[in-house]
Amino acid sequence: MTWPRGRDEAKSVSHSCRAWPGWWRHRLRRYDSSLPLVSIHVPKCAGTSLSDILCQWFPGDDFQRHYRPHLDQLPVRHELRGGQCVHGHFNGARGFGVWDFYPQARQFIIFLREPFDRFVSQWLYMNRRHQGGDYVGGLVDNPSFEQWINRRADEQGRQRNSYSPVWFLPLPPGTTPVETQLRELFVFIGLHERMALSMRGLAASLGRPEVALPHLNRTERGRREFERWRGFYERHFQDEYALYQAAYQLHLKQF
Numbered sequence: 001m002t003w004p005r006g007r008d009e010a011k012s013v014s015h016s017c018r019a020w021p022g023w024w025r026h027r028l029r030r031y032d033s034s035l036p037l038v039s040i041h042v043p044k045c046a047g048t049s050l051s052d053i054l055c056q057w058f059p060g061d062d063f064q065r066h067y068r069p070h071l072d073q074l075p076v077r078h079e080l081r082g083g084q085c086v087h088g089h090f091n092g093a094r095g096f097g098v099w100d101f102y103p104q105a106r107q108f109i110i111f112l113r114e115p116f117d118r119f120v121s122q123w124l125y126m127n128r129r130h131q132g133g134d135y136v137g138g139l140v141d142n143p144s145f146e147q148w149i150n151r152r153a154d155e156q157g158r159q160r161n162s163y164s165p166v167w168f169l170p171l172p173p174g175t176t177p178v179e180t181q182l183r184e185l186f187v188f189i190g191l192h193e194r195m196a197l198s199m200r201g202l203a204a205s206l207g208r209p210e211v212a213l214p215h216l217n218r219t220e221r222g223r224r225e226f227e228r229w230r231g232f233y234e235r236h237f238q239d240e241y242a243l244y245q246a247a248y249q250l251h252l253k254q255f
Contacts, residue, residue, distance in 0.1 A: 093162035
């Protein structure tokens with residue numbers, strides 16, 4: 001399947017939508033402001049930009065972050081109440097899945113991205129940090145991209161690929177169809193490729209005002225050299241594509 005990419009295709013969808021609020025149609029769960037909201041930050045899916053906006057929509061202690069202070073420590077567990085939002089990395093394969101910390105959570109939002117594009121972006125970001133002197137556990141031996149992608153494929157074959165977005169969902173892989181999980185638990189699904197339109201839709205879904213879209217945490221260019229690995233990724237990481245396909249179809253139905 002060919003995925004829509006870039007601003008031009010996002011504009012084509014935007015032009016087919018009516019002005020807020022009339023164009024909005026709920027196809028997932030409806031947001032309930034009496035319950036806490038969990039925002040799942042998948043790396044390199046505009047989560048930093050989303051955090052900046054959520055902080056405006058949920059001021060003060062209504063907004064909490066869920067990140068590990070150090071690699072050998074778990075995130076802080078917050079006492080969530082209705083009307084709050086917690087945003088961050090949740091990973092069931094690494095011991096800090098969302099229901100490990102917040103078993104009462106029943107409504108979620110998530111932004112996703114074409115899987116291979118996300119993988120390359122994460123690789124570039126991790127290398128930039130590594131070269132800048134930060135400790136990046138997976139890069140201590142300075143692997144090449146070929147070594148890195150093969151390591152992930154090996155872990156994928158052994159069902160131990162904790163880098164995969166499928167481990168960020170509330171339920172672990174294989175327990176329920178991803179489309180069912182997305183439809184029953186999520187109040188909004190955004191796409192990195194349609195960021196501006198997605199943020200407009202998220203504002204409508206949560207009943208919040210539209211805000212200017214920040215541009216944060218951008219990784220340097222230079223992706224063309226990795227394109228020869230796209231087919232390899234599509235073959236070895238099919239569960240990520242199944243997730244993205246389900247998310248993409250549900251995303252379209254929101255507009």
